[in-house]
Amino acid sequence: MGLARYTLWRVVQAVPVLIGIITITFFLANQIPGDPVQTMLGPNPGQEQVEAIQARYGLDRPIHERYLSYLSGVAAGNLGLSIYYDRPVLEMIMLRLPVTLLLMLSAFAFAIATAIPLGIISAKRRNKPADHVSRIVSLIGVSTPSFWIGLVLIIVFAFYLGWFPARGLVLPWADPADVRGAETQFQVIRTAAHHLFLPMIALGTLQMAQITRIERSAMVDSLQGEYVKLARAYGVPESTIVRKHAFQVAQLPVITIIGLGLSTALGGAVLTETVFEIQGMGRLIITAINNQDYELIMGTTFMFGVAYVVGVIITDIAYAYIDPRVTYGDET
Incomplete structure (x- = not known):
């Protein structure tokens, strides 16, 4: 087939x-x-x-x-x-879906970009300080709800430090005329990234922690495989072994957790959008439930x-x- x-x-x-x-x-x-x-x-x-x-x-x-x-x-x-809303449901979904997709894709990008290097480093330096730090970070990430992380980020980085906005989201493809303080499309993208940073971290932390744990476990098993031992016996550099031999095989369970993590991200998006007052699919379904x-x-x-x-x-x-x-x- x-x-x-x-x-x-x-x-x-x-x-x-x-x-x-x-x-x-x-x-x-x-x-x-x-x-x-x-x-x-x-x-x-x-x-x-x-x-x-x-x-x-x-x-x-x-x-x-x-x-x-x-x-x-x-x-x-x-x-x-x-x-x-007295409007077609599909129309309301199409209005809100891009917001949630932007939040979820950015959260997964953050999770993958941080988790895979952390997992590889943790596996290569097994039972060393770097491994212990990585495991502690992933354990905290798995154990902490996304809405609580969001509230802490708002208190620290929005309220006390004032580095990021605490609410709302700007779409990077929005018209500059519709975005306050923006005159060019580049300024719109910069404003969007500024608004997206905190909710992205809040939603992506759980995914990052899960992927890190799976990546570490898979890389540990892969680096102990017979084909890796054979490559080492032939004098293949360790960096080449990790990059060409161990890494690809270790990604199968990682792909599983990323694909199935979509359901977790959807549930987390509902809470994250509520905490940051983002008008996406999460807020839409909450509004629907509250109004029957x-x-x-x-x-x-x-x-x-x-x-x-x-x-x-x-x-x-x-x-x-x-x-x-x-x-x-x-x-x-």
């Missing part, structure tokens, strides 16, 4: 998973106590207003009809109409599910790309 067929097969396998996410989310969202119409109109709405709102959003129909209608709508690319916006809850959860499934598929493909011993499908 080639790469294209394997990718298609994994996408087909993902369809039942996404349908399961839609189904579970739909029925759980509709079991939330309270009435979204009352939330929208206040405690004493008129009967005509209630009936009009229920008819507009389909809340007057039986739940099984609403489920089938929603399922067919998702298949057609329609995620429904937000009760709170069924369609928006289901739409944002579905997009989170899609992101996770895509991450798993990319991880599987990357496995076979990096290690020739891993095959696509039924190849032997």
